[in-house]
Every structure is written in C-alpha cells, then in structure tokens.
Amino acid sequence: MVVPFRFCAAVLFLTCVCLISPPFCSGSRLFPTGEIDVGEGLLRFTEAPDYRNGDECAVSNNREKVSSCDASLVHIAMTLDSEYLRGSIAAAHSVLKHASCPENVFFHFIAAEFDPVSPRVLQKLVRSTFPSLSFKVYIFREDTVINLISSSIRQALENPLNYARNYLGDMLDPCVDRVIYLDSDVIVVDDIRKLWNITLTGSRVIGAPEYCHADFTKYFTEGFWSDPVLLRVFGSRKPCYFNTGVMVMDLSRWREGNYKKRIENWMEVQRKRRIYDLGSLPPFLLVFAGNVEAIDHRWNQHGLGGDNVRGSCRSLHPGPVSLLHWSGKGKPWVRLDAGTPCRIDILWKPYDLYKSTAKDQTLGLSSLSLSSFSSSSFSSLIGYSRILL
Numbered sequence: 001m002v003v004p005f006r007f008c009a010a011v012l013f014l015t016c017v018c019l020i021s022p023p024f025c026s027g028s029r030l031f032p033t034g035e036i037d038v039g040e041g042l043l044r045f046t047e048a049p050d051y052r053n054g055d056e057c058a059v060s061n062n063r064e065k066v067s068s069c070d071a072s073l074v075h076i077a078m079t080l081d082s083e084y085l086r087g088s089i090a091a092a093h094s095v096l097k098h099a100s101c102p103e104n105v106f107f108h109f110i111a112a113e114f115d116p117v118s119p120r121v122l123q124k125l126v127r128s129t130f131p132s133l134s135f136k137v138y139i140f141r142e143d144t145v146i147n148l149i150s151s152s153i154r155q156a157l158e159n160p161l162n163y164a165r166n167y168l169g170d171m172l173d174p175c176v177d178r179v180i181y182l183d184s185d186v187i188v189v190d191d192i193r194k195l196w197n198i199t200l201t202g203s204r205v206i207g208a209p210e211y212c213h214a215d216f217t218k219y220f221t222e223g224f225w226s227d228p229v230l231l232r233v234f235g236s237r238k239p240c241y242f243n244t245g246v247m248v249m250d251l252s253r254w255r256e257g258n259y260k261k262r263i264e265n266w267m268e269v270q271r272k273r274r275i276y277d278l279g280s281l282p283p284f285l286l287v288f289a290g291n292v293e294a295i296d297h298r299w300n301q302h303g304l305g306g307d308n309v310r311g312s313c314r315s316l317h318p319g320p321v322s323l324l325h326w327s328g329k330g331k332p333w334v335r336l337d338a339g340t341p342c343r344i345d346i347l348w349k350p351y352d353l354y355k356s357t358a359k360d361q362t363l364g365l366s367s368l369s370l371s372s373f374s375s376s377s378f379s380s381l382i383g384y385s386r387i388l389l
C-alpha cells in the first residue's frame with residue numbers, strides 16, 4: 001500500500017488512490033451528514049470517506065470494539081476545540097487518508113471542559129464525520145493549569161488546551177505507552193506508522209525534529225540567560241530548538257520520570273519571574289532540549305502560518321515532506337474563508353471537511369477565483385506537489 005501513495009501528489013490524492021487501489025474507494029461514502037446544532041448555528045462537516053485497512057495490516061485482536069490497549073494500534077493525541085475544530089478534523093482526515101492501516105489508528109481527542117461547544121457535542125461531531133473511527137474524547141479541566149499560565153505574546157498561545165500535551169500521561173489509559181502528539185494545524189501526507197515506528201534511543205522520552213541552527217537564545221529572556229543558577233538546567237546538554245506541535249512521546253518513561261511535574265515546575269518559575277515570552281513551548285524546551293530523539297525534518301515542515309504577529313505567507317522548506325504545519329498566526333481555513341489564501345494553503349484545502357454555507361461562499365470562498373493565482377503561482381504549486389512525492 002505504501003508505494004502507490006508515494007506517486008500521488010497531495011492535491012490529487014483521492015483520484016490517485018481510487019485509480020491505484022480500488023478497495024479504498026469502494027467503501028467510500030460521500031453523502032452529507034454531520035450537521036450538529038450547537039445553539040449558535042449549525043456545525044457542518046461532510047462525512048469522511050470510509051478508509052479501510054489493506055491486507056498487509058495487523059489484525060486487531062478485538063475487532064468489534066477496539067480498546068485503546070490493543071497492541072496493533074497507533075495512538076494519536078490531538079486537541080479538539082471550537083476554534084480549531086476545522087483544523088483538527090482536517091488533520092485527522094489527512095492521517096487516515098495516508099495511513100497504510102487506517103483502522104489501526106486510535107485518536108485521543110482532548111476537549112476543554114468549558115469550550116463553547118461542549119465535549120459531548122464535539123464527540124458527536126467526530127462520530128458523525130468519521131463513523132468507523134476508533135477514538136475517545138477526554139475532558140481537560142482548565143483549572144489543572146489556569147493558575148500556572150502566564151501571559152504570552154499571542155493570545156491564542158494562552159489557551160489552556162495548549163498545555164494538555166503535558167497531561168497525556170495522566171489522561172490516557174496506562175496501557176498506552178507511546179503516543180504521537182499533533183497540533184490541530186497540521187496535515188499529514190505520509191503513512192503515520194513510519195513516524196510511530198521511530199526508536200527513542202537510550203532513555204529518551206520525546207522524539208521530534210530538531211533545529212540546531214535556530215537561535216535558541218530568543219526563546220528565553222535576558223533575565224533567564226543571565227542567571228547562572230537557572231542555566232544549570234541544561235547541564236552538559238547542547239540545547240536545540242524543537243517544535244512541540246509534533247512529538248512522539250514515550251508515555252511509560254514520561255510517567256516514570258514525572259515529566260509533567262518537571263514542566264509544571266518551570267511554569268511556576270515563569271510566574272514568579274518572566275523567563276520566556278511564548279506559551280506552552282518554552283517549558284518543554286527547558287526540560288527536553290538537547291535530549292530529544294532527532295526525527296527527520298520531513299515530519300514537521302513548520303512555520304507555514306507565518307510569524308506570531310503578522311501571519312505572513314511562507315513557503316515550504318527544501319526537502320521531502322511528510323507533515324505540513326501551519327504554526328504561526330495565519331491558519332489556512334481563516335485565510336481561505338477570507339479570500340486571501342497563501343499559495344501553500346491550497347495543500348490544506350483537500351483535507352477540509354467543513355461544509356460552507358451559501359453565505360460563506362458569498363463572503364469568502366467565491367472571491368478565491370482563478371485570477372488570484374497567476375500562472376506562475378500555479379506552476380509553483382505543481383512544484384509543491386512534486387516535493388510531496
């Protein structure tokens with residue numbers, strides 16, 4: 001199953017899979033469902049195609065009711081909230097679409113207790129969008145972290161749910177000893193099991209792409225860098241930046257080493273004296289930087305949302321791509337709806353399951369006419385597609 005996928009450009013994926021592997025298409029159901037009235041209006045998602053395992057997939061020993069303890073599963077944790085809902089749904093869709101064994105993927109969705117769309121409604125929505133998906137929705141209690149959060153440079157970074165990744169060891173069943181954490185603004189364009197299969201050498205707890213050429217100093221304040229006691233945190237480690245939006249986490253080592261507490265301790269320090277400006281990322285850097293398993297950069301082509309202030313357009317970094325990440329201020333669904341997409345946003349669109357209303361069309365998407373893309377941008381999109389091969 002893996003080989004045919006590699007011949008498909010992301011934008012042509014569905015067509016490509018249908019041509020090469022009919023079994024994946026015969027089960028597709030594309031009739032519209034997934035309308036949920038949440039009071040303020042309808043949340044409308046189209047039902048995703050029904051992705052099925054190929055013959056080479058490990059058979060679950062508990063087919064009827066998949067329990068999260070089944071050893072053949074790939075576990076993915078992601079947050080689910082009203083603001084990034086469309087992103088989370090598209091991300092999950094992309095994982096399933098490119099997985100060689102989509103039925104062996106188990107999603108752990110973390111919802112906030114006081115989200116305007118309740119966890120129960122979110123759960124119904126996921127069920128109607130992905131009728132045969134194995135997943136569980138967890139309720140994250142904001143008061144777990146609310147007193148530990150200090151203000152950061154972008155308001156969205158203060159959302160308590162951003163800290164949920166620190167509590168996966170507590171929330172997920174103890175039998176789950178590895179999990180892939182994914183941000184809601186990613187699209188996976190490769191078989192997720194390749195990422196799942198990486199080895200965390202020695203006693204490493206986390207795997208993520210590392211960026212040793214990035215300026216690590218900018219993630220912390222001068223107050224931090226001028227305090228010799230605080231600096232001891234790195235010991236003999238050479239800290240490198242990594243992004244916490246894509247992480248492979250060994251949850252047994254995480255629980256054993258009480259890493260949740262280690263991260264909380266740094267949040268306490270931050271509350272007393274400001275040692276960084278971003279939200280949930282710096283405490284992870286303090287605890288893990290210089291000691292993460294370096295994964296191939298193809299698994300986090302980050303920064304596609306532009307910077308944290310302006311959200312300007314960015315293009316892909318050179319090299320192969322397995323995961324696209326719209327980190328930064330600009331989100332593809334917002335830019336697409338506003339009729340001001342960046343070229344890269346076109347790669348997100350095929351995974352979008354949101355059904356826009358006629359009103360949305362008039363306001364935004366209809367202005368996304370061909371004229372907004374010059375022929376040169378079209379050829380560079382083709383370029384993107386090639387990179388994705």
Ligand SMILES: *[C@@H]1O[C@H](CO)[C@@H](O)[C@H](O)[C@H]1NC(C)=O
Pocket residue numbers: 191193194197
């Ligand atoms: C992942 O590892 C399993 C078990 O070792 C192996 O059977 C499978 O082929 C690997 N999958 C990929 C995509 O690397």
